[in-house]
Amino acid sequence: AQTVTQSQPEMSVQEAETVTLSCTYDTSESDYYLFWYKQPPSRQMILVIRQEAYKQQNATENRFSVNFQKAAKSFSLKISDSQLGDAAMYFCAYRSGLNFGNEKLTFGTGTRLTIIP
Amino acid sequence: DVKVTQSSRYLVKRTGEKVFLECVQDMDHENMFWYRQDPGLGLRLIYFSYDVKMKEKGDIPEGYSVSREKKERFSLILESASTNQTSMYLCASSPGTAAPSEQYFGPGTRLTVT
Numbered sequence: 752a753q754t755v756t757q758s759q760p761e762m763s764v765q766e767a768e769t770v771t772l773s774c775t776y777d778t779s780e781s782d783y784y785l786f787w788y789k790q791p792p793s794r795q796m797i798l799v800i801r802q803e804a805y806k807q808q809n810a811t812e813n814r815f816s817v818n819f820q821k822a823a824k825s826f827s828l829k830i831s832d833s834q835l836g837d838a839a840m841y842f843c844a845y846r847s848g849l850n851f852g853n854e855k856l857t858f859g860t861g862t863r864l865t866i867i868p
Numbered sequence: 869d870v871k872v873t874q875s876s877r878y879l880v881k882r883t884g885e886k887v888f889l890e891c892v893q894d895m896d897h898e899n900m901f902w903y904r905q906d907p908g909l910g911l912r913l914i915y916f917s918y919d920v921k922m923k924e925k926g927d928i929p930e931g932y933s934v935s936r937e938k939k940e941r942f943s944l945i946l947e948s949a950s951t952n953q954t955s956m957y958l959c960a961s962s963p964g965t966a967a968p969s970e971q972y973f974g975p976g977t978r979l980t981v982t
Binding site: 861 | 872899901903908909910911912913916926958960962964969970971973974975976
């Protein structure tokens, strides 16, 4: 079974600075997908960014980018120019590349990010 | 916009009660999911459904059952609620197309069992 580990329960960053959230995973599969989800306080979870394992290029979405190291099974999220609205719980998630149409996700335990004004 | 709604934001039930948590999505998604979220444990999959009347157990199905009679609605049932089922319950849906797509989450139901 796949496992996802987020070793930083809490992180804080000064507004406008850059922060990196860590995620490692364990799998024997070669085809899979990785996601970062954001859960703001009292609001719904939303997708931040996704990465296909077969793509070598790291995904980016505006101020959010990932550092995907397939050999090391590492998938960190970098948030540049942090804003107050980035304060949230961030979850790393893994999805097998098998069984298209069956999209089970395995989540990490989350990192609570605080933005310091 | 995809909308996933859950019947209650907060629910308080007594031990032994039968509890129904309802989830509705409005985007004709094939897949629907129920997770529970606990501090320090992240989200854990309880059950999921990839078609009407189809269901599969997730990682922690014990003490729960589900029902999906219509495509847009996925219900989580606690047959006899216990205090260790006090938690935040999140419903999600996804299209189920060949290309992996994101899951869309509801606002959650915080259930307290006393």
